[in-house]
Amino acid sequence: EADIYQTPRYLVIGTGKKITLECSQTMGHDKMYWYQQDPGMELHLIHYSYGVNSTEKGDLSSESTVSRIRTEHFPLTLESARPSHTSQYLCASSTSDGLVVEQYFGPGTRLTVT
């Protein structure tokens, strides 16, 4: 079982609210990722980080922002939630080394914006 945690697991919030989705891992991984997952669709990478103070946007355009101040923590923030942000958000982490590249995923946060 991977040691990667996401909170909250479920969130229902009104339009215009600011929200932060938390993600933390205890494996000391340098790489962390945020994906957006909709039913029947591939996982879309929205943000990633290769280390402290390093963040990049992924393929899918997102109005969210991320920060990486500590190795183990990679929160995602939406300044003003909209119904189009309704989705499942998955956080993952991985190491840089080795031939086997495994991304360890958290259980996800299911966000509903009303």
Next chain:
Amino acid sequence: QQQVKQSPQSLIVQKGGISIINCAYENTAFDYFPWYQQFPGKGPALLIAIRPDVSEKKEGRFTISFNKSAKQFSLHIMDSQPGDSATYFCAASIRNNDMRFGAGTRLTVKP
């Protein structure tokens, strides 16, 4: 555009049967091809992976077949069990970065 195309979208198999899920890719720079398994309410977890220098990898009942010339790879689940019912994602990456996922296949194994 979708860089890894996965089919079928859903699959129903009888217990004991063989489940086959297919993926195709375009980017020949991909050098790592994992399969992830996701149960409801959980995040995806790595099931098995292959690199393009081999054509097949087997781990227990799970086998990846890889066809480099056709740019295709597939997951075979032998003796499928109801506990295998989950969503399966293929993926591809370049030099351990930039993982691209397929759209997923929802597998149901009927008892």
